[in-house]
Amino acid sequence: xxxxxxxxxxxxxxxxxxxxxxxxxxxxxxxxxxxxxxxxxxxxxxxxxxxxxxxxxxxxxxxxxxxxxxxxxxxxxxxxxxxxxxxxxxxxxxxxxxxxxxxxxxxxxxxxxxxxxxxxxxxxxxxxxxxxxxxxxxxxxxxxxxxxxxxxxxxxxxxxxxxxxxxxxxxxxxxxxxxxxxxxxxxxxxxxxxxxxxxxxxxxxxxxxxxxxxxxxxxxxxxxxxxxxxxxxxxxxxxxxxxxxxxxxxxxxxxxxxxxxxxxxxxxxxxxxxxxxxxxxxxxxxxxxxxxxxxxxxxxxxxxxxxxxxxxxxxxxxxxxxxxxxxxxxxxxxxxxxxxxxxxxxxxxxxxxxxxxxxxxxxxxxxxxxxxxxxxxxxxxxxxxxxxxxxxxxxxxxxxxxxxxxxxxxxxxxxxxxxxxxxxxxxxxxxxxxxxxxxxxxxxxxxxxxxxxxxxxxxxxxxxxxxxxxxxxxxxxxxxxxxxxxxxxxxxxxxxxxxxxxxxxxxxxxxxxxxxxxxxxxxxxxxxxxxxxxxxxxxxxxxxxxxxxxxxxxxxxxxxxxxxxxxxxxxxxxxxxxxxxxxxxxxxxxxxxxxxxxxxxxxxxxxxxxxxxxxxxxxxxxxxxxxxxxxxxxxxxxxxxxxxxxxxxxxxxxxxxxxxxxxxxxxxxxxxxxxxxxxxxxxxxxxxxxxxxxxxxxxxxxxxxxxxxxxxxxxxxxxxxxxxxxxxxxxxxxxxxxxxxxxxxxxxxxxxxxxxxxxxxxxxxxxxxxxxxxxxxxxxxxxxxxxxxxxxxxxxxxxxxxxxxxxxxxxxxxxxxxxxxxxxxxxxxxxxxxxxxxxxxx
Numbered sequence: 111x112x113x114x115x116x117x118x119x120x121x122x123x124x125x126x127x128x129x130x131x132x133x134x135x136x137x138x139x140x141x142x143x144x145x146x147x148x149x150x151x152x153x154x155x156x157x158x159x160x161x162x163x164x165x166x167x168x169x170x171x172x173x174x175x176x177x178x179x180x181x182x183x184x185x186x187x188x189x190x191x192x193x194x195x196x197x198x199x200x201x202x203x204x205x206x207x208x209x210x211x212x213x214x215x216x217x218x219x220x221x222x223x224x225x226x227x228x229x230x231x232x233x234x235x236x237x238x239x240x241x242x243x244x245x246x247x248x249x250x251x252x253x254x255x256x257x258x259x260x261x262x263x264x265x266x267x268x269x270x271x272x273x274x275x276x277x278x279x280x281x282x283x284x285x286x287x288x289x290x291x292x293x294x295x296x297x298x299x300x301x302x303x304x305x306x307x308x309x310x311x312x313x314x315x316x317x318x319x320x321x322x323x324x325x326x327x328x329x330x331x332x333x334x335x336x337x338x339x340x341x342x343x344x345x346x347x348x349x350x351x352x353x354x355x356x357x358x359x360x361x362x363x364x365x366x367x368x369x370x371x372x373x374x375x376x377x378x379x380x381x382x383x384x385x386x387x388x389x390x391x392x393x394x395x396x397x398x399x400x401x402x403x404x405x406x407x408x409x410x411x412x413x414x415x416x417x418x419x420x421x422x423x424x425x426x427x428x429x430x431x432x433x434x435x436x437x438x439x440x441x442x443x444x445x446x447x448x449x450x451x452x453x454x455x456x457x458x459x460x461x462x463x464x465x466x467x468x469x470x471x472x473x474x475x476x477x478x479x480x481x482x483x484x485x486x487x488x489x490x491x492x493x494x495x496x497x498x499x500x501x502x503x504x505x506x507x508x509x510x511x512x513x514x515x516x517x518x519x520x521x522x523x524x525x526x527x528x529x530x531x532x533x534x535x536x537x538x539x540x541x542x543x544x545x546x547x548x549x550x551x552x553x554x555x556x557x558x559x560x561x562x563x564x565x566x567x568x569x570x571x572x573x574x575x576x577x578x579x580x581x582x583x584x585x586x587x588x589x590x591x592x593x594x595x596x597x598x599x600x601x602x603x604x605x606x607x608x609x610x611x612x613x614x615x616x617x618x619x620x621x622x623x624x625x626x627x628x629x630x631x632x633x634x635x636x637x638x639x640x641x642x643x644x645x646x647x648x649x650x651x652x653x654x655x656x657x658x659x660x661x662x663x664x665x666x667x668x669x670x671x672x673x674x675x676x677x678x679x680x681x682x683x684x685x686x687x688x689x690x691x692x693x694x695x696x697x698x699x700x701x702x703x704x705x706x707x708x709x710x711x712x713x714x715x716x717x718x719x720x721x722x723x724x725x726x727x728x729x730x731x732x733x734x735x736x737x738x739x740x741x742x743x744x745x746x747x748x749x750x751x752x753x754x755x756x757x758x759x760x761x762x763x764x765x766x767x768x769x770x771x772x773x774x775x776x777x778x779x780x781x782x783x784x785x786x787x788x789x790x791x792x793x794x795x796x797x798x799x800x801x802x803x804x805x806x807x808x809x810x811x812x813x814x815x816x817x818x819x820x821x822x823x824x825x826x827x828x829x830x831x832x833x834x835x836x837x838x839x840x841x842x843x844x845x846x847x848x849x850x851x852x853x854x855x856x857x858x859x860x861x862x863x864x865x866x867x868x869x870x871x872x873x874x875x876x877x878x879x880x881x882x883x884x885x886x887x888x889x890x891x892x893x894x895x896x897x898x899x900x901x902x903x904x905x906x907x908x909x910x911x912x913x914x915x916x917x918x919x920x921x922x923x924x925x926x927x928x929x930x931x932x933x934x935x936x937x938x939x940x941x942x943x944x945x946x947x948x949x950x951x952x
Contacts (some may be wrong), residue, residue, distance in 0.1 A: 148164070158460065172495075232887055237398075249464055258453065291527070293323065332348070382410050425439040460498075607634045611629060636667075677747050681739050735767050788803075804859075
């Protein structure tokens with residue numbers, strides 16, 4: 111299950127102890143020096159029912175009238191027992207003062223040349239690991255989660271934009287709470303892969319409609335070989351099957367607790383820069399189960415956005431000596447864009463049941479999480495009784511402060527003032543980002559492209575200007591009209607073009623992602639012969655003016671089209687388009703270049719192997735259709751709508767068909783073209799990521815195929831790759847040399863990103879946190895012609911947390927004996943900031 115934001119996430123939950131006839135035990139948990147022990151566990155002996163202290167050590171336990179033995183426990187400290195006699199109206203104060211755990215050392219520790227006793231304990235625990243996993247067939251628990259993100263420092267500006275610290279709820283020094291959320295839930299699991307979370311109540315500071323975390327793992331299990339937290343690769347558990355290869359261990363002693371012997375073991379990574387923890391793990395003697403642990407990872411251990419992350423867990427014995435999770439705390443720190451943030455997510459588990467019957471209906475309907483209808487409508491009185499962790503002082507203030515900020519931000523006058531400020535025209539908008547203007551109540555929005563992408567140069571039009579605008583009119587929350595407009599003028603060929611597309615979209619308010627769009631397009635514009643637009647105009651402008659290399663090959667086209675798309679948000683979607691085109695060839699009208707006149711400039715016709723490189727003026731009537739399916743969809747049922755979950759790693763299947771229809775409106779084209787593709791990313795934890803995009807297709811009929819209708823490779827002839835190029839293009843292939851009308855072809859893009867699997871063993875590379883990547887791009891036709899290229903590269907290049915550059919060394923060759931090699935530099939789509947150098951169709 112998953113994340114929102116860059117990691118303030120780890121769980122959900124519930125604790126609703128009786129309140130109508132409950133007494134209250136409250137107080138503070140400290141060490142011998144009176145320092146608070148944050149998130150210490152306080153529970154009733156003989157049960158797993160209890161609460162946690164807050165970060166200040168304050169706790170509050172509601173109990174029904176009676177006599178109890180109340181235990182207080184904190185990792186690394188001895189237990190303290192308090193005998194409680196209480197009636198239903200009584201509030202009793204009691205402070206727990208815990209002392210550091212006294213441990214005894216095994217005799218063999220002092221023997222010469224003997225192996226540290228920790229290794230025997232760890233080997234026994236590893237041997238027992240599968241048993242502890244397999245003994246749990248079903249698991250259910252109530253969970254309470256509180257997530258808090260605080261700033262220790264905040265910037266005054268980010269990328270030139272002023273930060274109003276008060277609007278974020280921060281003080282003038284930049285300190286305060288950025289995020290505060292609480293949840294109560296029930297979690298159900300049936301091994302090996304069924305689970306469901308039911309969120310009963312949630313409150314989010316400053317957002318009365320906030321829904322908190324919906325898709326988070328209930329328990330971070332260290333019995334798994336790979337612990338999937340903090341990083342997509344995960345981390346090696348200190349009791350994994352191969353843990354001895356990654357860790358050293360030191361025996362720190364043993365102690366007795368509630369009739370169990372507990373072994374304390376220090377966990378030490380063997381090598382830096384590997385996906386490992388450091389810290390302390392406590393193992394019960396005899397049944398070799400985890401009693402508790404305190405583990406830390408840093409940015410040297412493959413953390414990406416975080417600087418440090420720490421997890422503390424405490425387990426309690428249930429029936430038959432089964433140890434179940436009672437308390438889990440995750441701490442994280444990170445710095446980004448001047449923000450210095452600390453976060454913690456504390457989770458309290460109650461009512462745990464192991465191997466109890468769970469109805470099969472609980473796991474029906476592919477639902478991974480669901481909310482009660484009024485989950486986010488609970489009042490403060492409810493939360494005062496329901497939370498098992500008292501609020502801290504700044505948290506109480508934050509609820510009040512964020513509520514006042516929210517009321518201000520919901521004031522129509524304030525909203526309109528922000529709109530007016532945002533509508534101000536700046537030089538940066540004009541040059542780099544484009545204009546973005548809103549009308550009152552945001553009913554209408556107009557966006558334009560920036561001057562940087564508006565002005566270009568090529569040998570056909572010379573200097574050309576191509577302003578574009580998008581107007582979006584919101585009818586209501588489900589319906590909108592969107593019109594895209596573009597005009598273009600070439601100063602050398604003096605051609606003026608204009609085109610527009612209007613679409614109506616309906617989005618389901620009860621099923622997020624389910625929508626359909628119908629629209630029309632008309633006008634005349636300039637298009638590349640390859641409809642995937644492989645040549646970024648900015649790149650071509652630079653190469654033509656500075657290097658006398660004009661890669662852009664274009665023609666003019668009159669368009670009149672209708673289209674319809676539908677997305678079902680269950681894995682299925684389809685697209686259809688039909689229309690009329692009148693295609694007009696264009697010729698070079700200038701050979702101006704800052705590099706001087708040169709014979710390197712080529713005609714405005716693609717260089718295609720076999721000489722198929724002419725375009726006559728003609729008309730075309732086309733019908734296009736495609737259908738896609740990705741299995742494995744699961745859903746979250748929010749109070750008012752349904753939404754697909756994230757991280758669906760199943761393959762995407764796509765079948766497309768295009769028909770050139772002759773005879774209608776003087777259409778000359780006559781062909782049938784198809785393509786079937788499969789795309790998938792396979793995450794292999796510590797082994798990295800394997801991705802592929804394989805396809806097959808061809809022409810069933812090719813009576814008349816014009817240049818724009820041929821099968822074109824997504825080639826590249828620039829050192830800098832366009833955004834979104836990886837796994838779809840050929841890094842060295844000329845743009846049109848391999849264009850064809852083959853009856854059958856195959857295409858494959860395969861990539862393996864090791865994500866530190868090898869580079870973390872090489873001192874220079876591991877310090878730089880660079881990743882090795884290898885792969886191949888291949889195209890092959892049934893006639894025996896082919897082009898293939900292999901590459902090896904370095905990924906994750908950058909500074910601090912801004913990483914996303916990649917450099918590849920590529921070698922290519924084809925069936926005619928041509929060989930080429932080169933270096934290519936690209937951006938990963940995940941880079942936080944990137945400029946889109948490629949346009950859509952126009």
